[in-house]
Amino acid sequence: MTRLAGRIILLWGWKRALLAFVAGAIAVLGQAPYDFFAACFVSFPILVWLLDGAVADAPAGFVRRLWPAFATGWWFGFGYFLAGLWWIGGALLVEADSYAWALPFAAIGIPLILSFFYGFAAVAARLLWSDGIGRILALAFAFGLTEWLRTFLFTGFPWNPLGFAAMPVPLLMQSVSVVGVAGMNVLAVFVFSVPALLADRRNLKLGLSLAVALAAAHVGYGYWRITRPVAPTDKTINVRIVQPNIDLTEKWDGRVRDRVFATLLDLSREAPKAGARKPDLILWPETSVPFLFNERPDALVAIGDALDDGQLLMAGAVREEGGATAGEDVRYYNSVVSISDKGEIVDAIDKVHLVPFGEYIPFADLMARIGLTQLVAGPMNFAAAASRHPLSLTGGVKASAFICYEIIFPRLTAVDAASTQIIVNVTNDAWFGDTPGPYQHFRQSQIRAVENGLPVLRAANTGISGIVDPFGRVVDALAMNVRGIIDLSVPVAAPTATAAPFWRVNDFLIMFVFAVAAGGLKLRQRLRAN
Template sequence: MKRLAGRIILLWGWRRALVAFLAGALAVLGQAPYDFFAIGFVSFPILVWLLDGATVEPPTSFIKRAMPAFAIGWWFGFGYFVTGLWWVGSAMLVEAEAFAWALPLAVLALPAGLAIFFGLATSIARLFWSGNIGRIAALAFGFGLAEWLRATVLTGFPWNPVGYAAMPIPLLMQSVSVIGVTGMNALAVFVFAMPALLASNRTLKTGIAVALGLMILHVGFGVWSLTREAAAPESMLAVRIVQPSTAQNEKWDQNVRDRIFRTMLELSAQPTGEGIDKPQLIVWPETSVPFLFTDRPDALVAIGELLSPGQTLMAGAVRVEGAAGAGGEPRFYNSVVVINDAGEITDAVDKVHLVPFGEYLPFEDALARVGIKKIVQFPMTFSAGTERHPVTIANGVRALAFICYEIIFPNLAPRANNVADVIINVTNDAWFGNTPGPYQHFRQAQIRAVETGMPVVRAANTGISGYIDGKGRIIDALSINAAGVVDAIVAFTNAPGESILFRGHAGLLILVVLALLAGGMALRERLRVN
């Protein structure tokens, strides 16, 4: 191990960049759908050894001292995001004649931008570097902070956080309910990087003991959380999730929209199996209604005829709202509308967190002049909703709706503190086909369920649709590109939820402890040298 570490430390130039790139690319195997978490024990020790060799001759400026570490982190991140997000390019090929030119931007420019956060992580870590376990703590702190920034800066994009590699199954997801994603990101790197100490006898026993202790706590808490006796449910809700599997190139075709709508009605009207309750709530995916209700009032009549007394439909639809501004232009929203058994829209929740370049175009007028258009070619640009509120459905159940990738943001899904009982997630992943994208998106919904303690009902146009309980367990689901329904009984305790305050503070506390450990050991080492 010492010989391998030595060779990696002494790498230089393009060889150093290539090894960093490959280490990051391998780390993606820890994410869905591969879930080979053990790869973290390879990728992160390599990163540590690369950073061991990231030195410059003094005296030099702070920026010049930081650049070698930044470059290693950037190449690691570029490998991680290229191999983890290549499927985003599939969206450019749905209408290839219009957007094929943007394929390099999706496949290369997006990963290059996101890799800056990993470069920042390694730069921060190198400030507290030492020759012992302190550098492992420094790397964990750097990644914990950088991943928090990635979820926040420029609207945020926390896709495939490094901590998800430590949560491939429900048993290993439960810790996120205590320390949040920030804590999981930091501690996952701390444990994954610990084998780097095998190349040195310094603090090796301490490192092994700490890593084993954290893993035992992680697994033990998962076992306890999944096996403890659950509170008796105080109410039930029969839910039908509809997955129509509409091809993306047909979704807004005016010639087939009546067929698409008829398919939604037919799937919703299917009889339930023997012994299964008739659904009280039916959920359709994101923008599953292929026209504006204001243009087709007959569609609401058809929905009213579909629904039996007491049934409710939550459907993804484009919603238009009056005239806005001096020009009298209407505003359009990507929404979930609530429709009762009389065919009346009783409530609506608008998407708050829109996808840049997908649902709206930043600096639209200026970019349009040079021929750049948003990828999702609706006949309108969406406006962002101002707030997310729970909607009340059958049995007084309160549902909190998240549209598409809103579900990936931890801070958007607080645990029900007299706010909601269930999360409804509607999405359309047809843009990405049968690639890792839909599986990674579904994993995000699983983590939100565990993090919040609330069940998640997820309706996706082409999959993956399903019902996830509050422990992250998949109770039932439909596979990619399958057309059909999932009928599920969602149970609620109606107990007030726990505050996320402690979870937020726990993640912050972990970062502070890691920073103090890294800083303290680096300072002690430098004082000893001097």
Template sequence: MELRMERLAGRIMLLGGWGRAVLALLAGAFGALAMPPVSFFAALFFSFTLLVWLMDGVGSNPERMGSRGLRSAFLIGWLFGLGYFVAGLWWVGAALLLEADEFAWALPLAVLGLPAVLAIFYGVATAFARLFWSDGLGRIAALAAAFGLAEWLRSFVATGFPWNAIGYGAMPVPVMMQSVRVFGLFGMSALSVFVFAVPALFATRRGLRPGIALALLLLAGHFGYGAYQLHLSEATGDGQEVTVRLVQPAIDQSVKLQNSDRVAVFEKHLRLTALPPEAGGRQPDIIVWPETTIPFILTENPDALQRIAAVLKEGQVLVTGTVRSEEQAAGEAPLYYNSIYVIDHSGQILSATDKVHLTPFGEYVPWENLLKRFGIENLVALPGGFTAGARRNLLTLPNGLKLYPLICYEVIFPQVEDEALSQSDLIVNVTNDAWFGNTPGPYQHFLQARMKAVESGRFLIRDANNGISATIDPQGRVVSGLGLNAEGAKDISLRLRKPIENGLPSPNYNFWMVTALLLSGAVISRLGFVSKGN
């Protein structure tokens, strides 16, 4: 087998021009199969093995460490990323087709332009790894560290978009999710690339034994720690019991955009809220509606607040996504916020918070004055778009529970050492994935929401207009919920418990330690490679 792989690697290393470009694209595209709904994580072994061999073809001779070698390495990584992101994010274009007469022209920008920009991070990763490239295990360590850093950069540069980070590919099921509490998403991305790329050593043989040993050790630790955490979680929670009703109206996004039947949309939410509990079930304590679900400014419609009060029973509260307006000086347009309200049975707004991390081109246009000259506008038709909230406020309920609010894709951003999160009892995530229909988008979003529950060690309540509403336990397991395209209300009882402390340093610290160790290994290998005169 090693001889066959050596021959295959040799052929790939000798590729040039279009052959190399097409293979890099295909390798990245195949890796996207590791993401939901397919979740075939083994695809990344194939992808990163090919990427290592393609990088070997750039040449590892120190005399070729100039700009030409770096440009070639960048191009390989960029093409790999382009294939990966086009195959994994093509569904973003579905949102533009809802108003095709106005936005269809921008479809290539969504399907190809966004992936082309995101692929720059992977191009930078391979160029950076090229600086430490050698002929053994060190190059695997260099590539792993570079991708971990690239995913970290992707989380905040230009407001950030860490969607489908490589680390998610190594965490498709709960037993494989627990390690994110130790290393965080970026540490898991670095370690995952190391393991996924190790098979490339079968062709070059140098560093094969220690590489396989380290990969097996990491996999054993990954699964072992996961099994241990799932075992610990079997203990019954000793905290407060709460029953949550998830309302998923499954309203077609085109209907929401037309905004012509607002009363019917509102009444549908009220009807699902007023349904009696299932036989023998508890009356819900908390009822959750999706993101921006109320089709008017609630504070300007006191009758609507009274209608909500009429369907809520004493002691119940409604947690709902809504649009909040804020008046400005005379002659100035009001500001609009994507918000969450907590409303009690008397129709009083008890607590509120605004979305802090807005979605580019969906809720605001970056570089608005420039891009509007080219006809690029928000998908959400609001004067000036949404305004970002100044800070994220915990939502405090009458029973003392504190909810940590995340609106839509805010849930995909790792909250590293967030003080508000540490003070919360539950996470609530309201969203609307109806924009993307029956595509991989809602499934990918749901996986990343599950990871937030594991990362924080808290139950997560997720409610969507359409796709996918569920309550997720602190180990990422789905307690119960409503699937994509399902319409209805689901009551779920939870016994809360304090997060299980693992006694380890923070994931942020561990990520940088992993990166430092990988880079140290790459540097040592590189220095030894140079000293041999290669």
């Protein structure tokens, strides 16, 4: 191991960049749908050794000294994001005649940009770098900080956070309810990097002991939480999730809209399967309604006719506002609407966090001058809502609905159990085909369920639709690219006065502890050197 580490430390030029790239790509095997977390025990020790050798020729200025570390982290990030997000380009092939030209910008450009986060992480780690376990603590803190920044900088895109590699199955997801994803990022990178200590054996016993203790606590807490008795509840809500599997080339085609709508109604009207109860709630995917209700009021009548007494339909739809007076702008919202058995819209929420270039164009006027328009989401730009509120379901149950990739933001989806008993996620992952994308998106729903301790109902146009219990376990699901329904009675816990999840404090506490420990060891090393 010492000889291997030495050879990696001494690499330079394209060989160093290539190994960093490959190490990052290997780390993606820890993410869904592969869930091979052991790959990270290879990737991160390699990264540690590469950063051990990321030093500039002396003498050098501040920026030049940090450049080798930045380049190493950037190449690691490029491998990670390219291998993990290559499928994003598939959205541009749905209308290839118009948007195929942009494929390289999406498939390669996005990983290129995201790689700067990991370049920054490597620089931050290198600033706190010291011998032995100190550098492992520094790397864990730096990546934890960077992954947190990735949740909000430049609108945020926390897809495939590193901590997810430590949570491939529900048993190993439970710790996120205590430390949050930000905390899991720190702890996972630490544990994955500890094997690097095998090369020089400095603080090896301490590092292995901490790693084993963290892993044991991770597994033990998961086992305790997932097997402990749950207080019984007599309150349930009968749910039907509809997965229509509509081809995206037909979604906005005016010639087939009535057929698309009829498919949704037929699935909603199907008799419950043997042993299932008549649904109280029917859930359609994101933008599943193929027209505007104010242009087709007959659609609301048809929905009312399809629903039995007491049933409620929650549907993803485009909602229009404004334009009633001359000169007033028309605004379109990506929404979830609640429709009663009388065919009336009784409530609605609009999407708060929109997809840049998919649902709106940043700096639209400037982009229009260079011919760049909206790429994938539909025939109009959307406006963002200022706020959201829980939607009322049968029996006083409250649901917080999140549209598409809103579900990937931990703090956006952190709900208060006193006001929400169910989380709803409607999406349309058909843009990305049968690639790792939909599986990675579904994993986000599982983690959100565990973080909040609430069930998640997920309706996706082509999959994966499913029901996840408060422990991240998939109760039932529909496979990719099938048309069908799920009927299930979902237990609903009584509302409590519990505040929003307390991991929102613990994750920062973990980052602080690691930063202080890494900084303290760095200071001690300097004092000893002097």
